[in-house]
Amino acid sequence: MDPFARLFLYGLCFQGAIFCVTWAWSVTVPREIEGMVGSCLVIPCRFSYSEYPPKNKGRVVWYQYVNRGYPLVCDPQNTNEVIEKFRGKTFLDGSPYNGYCSLKIYPLDWLHQDEKVYAWVDPGYVTYRYFPFYDKAVKIHVRNGADKPAIYFVGIPKVGQQITIQCTTYHTCRPHPPTLNVNVEGYDGTPKVYHQEVHEGKWKITMEQTWILENAHQTITCDVRHPGGQRASRTVSLKGQCSVSKVTINPNLEEFLEGVEKNVVCSVFYTCQEHRPDLSWNYGNMKVSSNFNKRGSGSWESRSILTFKASASDHNKALKCIAKFTNGQIQDGYITLQVKRAMFSLGWSFSMPSQVTGLRGSCLVIPCKFEYISPLPSDLKVMWYKYATEGYPVVYDPEHPDDVISDFKGKTYQYGSSTDKKCSLKISPLELSHHKQRLYTWVDPKPISSYHRQNYQDKTVELYVTDRVDEPEILIIGTPKVGGQISVQCSVYHTCPGTPPTLSLIGPPGKGGVSETQVQDVKWKTTREQTWVIVEDQQTVSCRVQHPGGRAAQAKINIQAECSVGEIIIIHKPEEFLEGVVENITCSVFYACSKQRPAIMWNYKDMQTSSATTRLAPTNWQTLSSIMFIASTDDHGKTLTCTAEFPDGKMPKTSINLQVKKYEPPEPKMPPAGPDPNGTxxxxxxxxxxxxxxxxxxxxxxxxxxxxxxxxxxxxxxxxxxxxxxxxxxxxxxxxxxxxxxxxxxxxxxxxxxxxxxxxxxxxxxxxxxxxxxxxxxxxxxxxxxxxxxxxxxxxxASPNKPVMTPLPEEIEEGSAFSVTCSVEHTCPSHPPAFAWNVKGGKTTSSHTQSSPSIWQTSSTLTFIPAGNNYEEELTCSATFWRGKRQDSSASLNVKRKQSLLPILLPAAAAALVTLALCVGAVMCTKRCSRKGNDEHPVRPPRPKNQRSLWKRLSRGHECNTASWDVGNTGHRGLPSDFQGRPPRTEERASFWRRFSRRNPNDLLDRPPRPEKRRSIWSRFSRQQHGYRAEQNVGYKANNESLVGNILTKSKPRCPSPESNLKSSHAAKHRNDDGDNIYGNM
CATH class of the missing domain: 2.60.40.10 (Immunoglobulins)
Incomplete structure (x- = not known):
């Protein structure tokens, strides 16, 4: 294949490998993040592998984003290579094995402003891979000053009701969140704290506090303190809404008899005492009395009682009560007057409500009262009828019960006595068939058929039957505190006073009773009150009501009891302390909860203390702490303080003033000399x-x-x-x-x-x-x-004297020696204090002197050369006294550092050593090769008599012991005039250097034959001669010994040998201290 094509194919493969590795993992970080200077900053980071996950996922490294190079920001394995501005301030937050690569910077510095950093989660080195750093780099913004916290209120602030405040601030340091403190004026409850992540790297901390608003104006302060000391606070003034209830007038359904006085009560409830109203009526010239009372937390009631006498002209008029509050608000209430004329055809009148509601299956009492303008007739009886257009259906007839209609037969009874002008009717049980039926009463001895029924429908009462059972009301009287008494009232409203519902409190045992009151014309209130002492971990109280007929309901309330802390007192308070004489002072604190056991601390150390906790009652604990206090004259005018630190942060304290009297020895009294006065x-x-x-x-x-x-x-x-x-x-x-x-x-x-x-x-x-x-x-x-x-x-x-240190120089140059002395006085010379210094490599000397007849002084002198890291910024001298008590004394050590040449000298010295080792090895190899051609020596020549050791050959100090290096130099400095010179070297022995030198190759011809077995390098320089035991004593004598005719003689040594007359390096070790014994028998 063509070389160019092969190179092109290799390049494509390499780029493909890089592309595959690049997309094998991904990192998620924010683009920018802001932190506060001095606080900490956590940059959130998550990573995941889509394929080819490495075996070691824990390798996470952060780098600084720069144009060239990869400056380290955080590397747990190479912390020393982190750049200066981040060194010691960066840490990984979260486990990389769980996919976290977050970076924590603490503390954040101005040097980090606008820095860009990025994470590398590949086990390989960062330069081996392609990675879009610009796309995954995080820009850091540093700001100064803490933002004021935000304060929110949950609910409408109304006096007398519960309100919740939330104090919130944001931060970027999840491991070290800021500290919030909410101060509500007049309240010291325990708040709740919540943490919530808002956005990438931004966290919200919220402190929530709930309390009952009792005042219309309340000041609330929220303070935030960030790590590093940055603080901010916000203060708001909470203005609570003062609410008032409707004006109520009682009685509101009864009829008024003409010319008969009757009390009418006007009442109004309000939450702010300063808004106390002025109550007035629309009827003047009548007797009025007023009062106001506090009914609970944030609840006040004002009452006005009018003694009202109705006239015939008042019928169907309005009786008004007007409440004018101090804030200008006006409330009024009224009732329509129903006036019964005193003189009418019947000669009597009755009053009852127009409608009543009862619970099905229970009983119902219809309240009814009647009045006669004349004395009650002797044959008076009370009857009840059902209102109908025709006829008079009987509902209740005590003399003819069989005449009662089927719906009410056997279910109606008179409630109350007719002699008391009571005409109330009791229906039990109340059934659904009674719903919306109208009833009326008849209290005339004459039969009802003798009169017409005109307008009687207006005098009837309508019945309502319901299946709904109301839950009982639970009211806590007093502030619940552990160890204190608390009363719980459970109340239920009903319409059956003769057979009231049964109330039961489910909770702690206590004392109490049941009361019955009529709150309205048709309603009665049954209340069970129970009082007990609150104990720890008591939270829920339930109240269960069961009505006649079996219908029941239940309610419960949670009691958040406070753990009260009693007074902290010091039981024994001496008026005066005697110097150096122990006084046993006891501090006592009482508290209610065992889990609130305090730690009692005193403001004096090195004094023996003991504590004990006693349970005085189930909710009364006492912790005692006793201190064996030893006063000194320096304590005069100071205070001895006892502080009780409770787990919830409360720290009550008490103290006493110290009046210390110096001890004055009494006049000695001695018996007279002579015979024993006892007669012996x-x-x-x-x-x-x-x-x-x-x-x-x-x-x-x-x-x-x-x-x-x-x-x-x-x-x-x-x-x-x-x-x-x-x-x-x-x-x-x-x-x-x-x-x-x-x-x-x-x-x-x-x-x-x-x-x-x-x-x-x-x-x-x-x-x-x-x-x-x-x-x-x-x-x-x-x-x-x-x-x-x-x-x-x-x-x-109780405490030893503090050591006194001599003043240090204002500035000490690194590498120069200085001395400092630390001294302390004591009264125990048999066991003087031991000194210790917080430096390395210093030389210390100690001395003990008697400064007065009963006081000794021990001193320690430190001679020290500050260099490198063998010292700290403060020089501390510690004196540990016999049996462990210790006192320290410190002074600032200002060392002026020198620029270190160690980075330059170390490589140069290493190179020189390597070169020297190579040269020595080459010389030895050359010498060995040059000897291979020589014949083996059958017998090694004897060692010269005056052969010296290797050290003596190289040492100049041997001039006094043997001969000079130069045999003919008799005038050498330090030699005696009669020195005879060095004996001639035997057998033309070569010098030490010539043994390893290639020079003078002709000398090799004059050498004796090589022994059969060549020895090692070490054995050549050793004094031990293998195979020549008889010659080992040749030449080894002291410098004042000589051998004459096999007789060893000694002469006066001209120069003592260091080997035979060793001298101690410390002359003081051999001095005679017999005269230094201060006791005479030690």
Whole structure:
């Protein structure tokens, strides 16, 4: 085939392969995306393979879109190769194995403005494939400042009703969303937070809060805080609608008797207290009384009671009640007056509603009252009839029950007594056949047939029968809080007061009762109220009503109880603290829910604390935290604060003011010298002692009490038994451990030597109550030795002293050495603090000094050369005291860096080493080949007597031990005048360099024969001579030894050998420290 055609065919195949690979996978990213500076940005990315999926789908790399090259933006496997502006700020978001290739940039910087990036999901290198980068590149826009959140209200804001607020903002950082905070004035409930993806890479976060609006004006603030510190807020003033109900007048269906006073009540409900109305009537010159009451959350009622006396002219007129609200709104209500004249032909009148409604299967009571203008007749009876155009169908006749029509036979009864002027009728059970029938009453002793029935239809009541059962109403009285009492009222309206429906509350057990009230002329209200204490996880209360006849209904309500938090108090509050003396302070907090158990924290560290939680009642928990507080004079005027951190974010706190008094040692009281006053044969001696009256001690560490005394008399007193005791006589230290107080057993020891008048004592594991005072005394036989000024009081410290660091230079040049010293004072010289520095490669030296009779100072000096990454921006010195307490001291370390030549020197040094290795290898190969023609040597020549090791041959320091490099140079610097020179080299031995050199080939002819077995390179330079054991001691003597006639003699060495007289690198390691013992017996 023609070469050109073959090349053309290969090109077509290669382009086809690229086309196939290009369409084997696809990436979905947005064209542009915007993020906030300082926050994070997630660029959404999805990819999929249509064919040829790779085995490793986890290889996702992001690049910067540029004209030339492929700058890395994100590569989890090669993080160091990411370009500077993206290094350490890019991460993959989501699993590539699930098809996610999203890129997270955090934090977003102004350097990323208008940058274009694209994703590469192929395992192959980006240059091996064709990819339309311009089509899949994402342009990044960076903006400054956070947008104000948006506030929305769900529902119409009406006072007394529930309202929901939604605070919303948008962001581009799903892993680190912004923080929303909604502040509703006067409400501190728990909000709900929702997250929703709006568009490619854009997310919406919403905080929702629901509460009952109780005021007409309420301020609401929504604050948003983005990662990186950007903040914005929006404040709105919510204006709630104040609603009012219709004006109602009761009674509204009764008839008024002429000349008889009757109370008429006008009431109106409204939601805003400031809109309290003024109620007035259209009838003047009558007695009126008014009042107003709060009926619930956001509900108020104003009432006006009119004592009304009707006249005959008031019949069919309107009785109006007018309500004028403060906002100018006017409401009115009225009833049409039905006035019964006092003087008419019947001589009596009755009142009842025009219609009543009852539940089928239940009972119905038709309320009815009558009035006589004269005394009630003795033979009065109450009867009821069905209204008909002809005849008088009997509905109720107590004397002739058989005359009752079939629809009502055995189903009607009188409700109430006629002597009380009651004519009410009870129908039970109410049936569907009673629907829309009209009834009326007759209370005259004369029969109804004696009068005509003109206008009687207007005096009838119409019956309505229904099958619908109304659900009971449930009302919560009070704010539901766990541990608090709450009352639930379940109410139902009915028309059967004699046989009311049965109410049952399904929920927690409690106390309560049932009440019955008449709310209207034809309606009664049965209410069951139950009171109990709310416990945790109690949510639903159900109320079930069952009417006579079996019809029932049920309603339920969810109770969202708050977990209340009680007062946090400090139980024990000392008026004054004594320096260094522990006080047990207890903090107590009460709360209702066990899941709200708080963590109690104190504002002082390094002090022993303990906590305990007790259940005082099913809904009352108490957590106690006690701190063994040790005050110092620096705490005077400060506060000791106790904070209870609850899981829901509440952090109540309380504090006490610290009044610290410095400890003043009392005047010492010593017994007189002479015979024992107790009458024993012992003699008491009084000597002088030197003990500091107060010494600070770090709790949990150790403390050393320096003590020295002076004997009196010319003769020394030895073998004294020393002991330390309290003022009460208890032994803190004694030779017999059984006599030591239990609290001090195993913690005290005498570190001084009494024979040297040293009575120093050490107390280990110092406890907060180890204050003392402790006094020293001694015994020997029957003699008692007491000492003046021998008592010490330990001032406790909870935290150790902070180390003090010498000032650092303002600027240190990289590579130059500097020194810094860190010092700290303590009272435990037997276990001084250990220092540590946060640098690598530094050299430290420590020192211990006594700065005062009872205070020691430990110092650590760091000599350090900052270079590379062996230091941090802050130099920190940490002092760890005996048994673990630690204090740090830091200072800024400002190092001026040098430009590194390492990238240039490393390749050059590597090339030089490779070249040198090749040259040495070539020389060795050439030498080996040149020796192949020589005969084998049967016996190796003996090693010269004064043959030196390889190191000595190359070292200049050997001039003092053997001969000079130049045999004839006797005037060499550093040699003695009587130096005899170097012995001649035996057998014309070649120099080290000539052994590997090709020069002087004639010297090869003078060499001794080669041994049979040629040794390795290592064995040539080793001192071990294989096969020549007898010659191993030739020439190996010290520089002051000589061999004369097989007798080894020694002379005074002219220059000591470093090998035979090694010198320590640290002279201080061999010094005599016998005089440095501060105790005398350690």
């Amino acid at each position: 044969s012992s003699i008491s001696h009084i000597w002088a002692a030197k003990v500091s009256p107060t010494i600070s001690a770090l709790t949990l560490s150790c403390v050393v009490v320096p003590c020295a005394f002076q004997k009196e008399g010319e003769y020394p007193v030895t073998e004294l038994s020393g002991m330390w005791h309290t003022r009460d006589g208890g032994y803190v230290y004694h030779n017999g451990q059984s006599r030591v107080l239990d609290n001090f057993k195993g913690r005290t020891r005498l570190v001084g030597n009494l024979d040297q008048q040293n009575c120093t004592m050490e107390i280990d594991k110092v406890k907060p109550h180890d204050n003392g005072p402790f006094c020293f005394r001694a015994e020997k036989g029957m003699d008692k030795y007491n000492f003046n000024n021998s008592c010490v009081f330990l001032v406790m410290k």
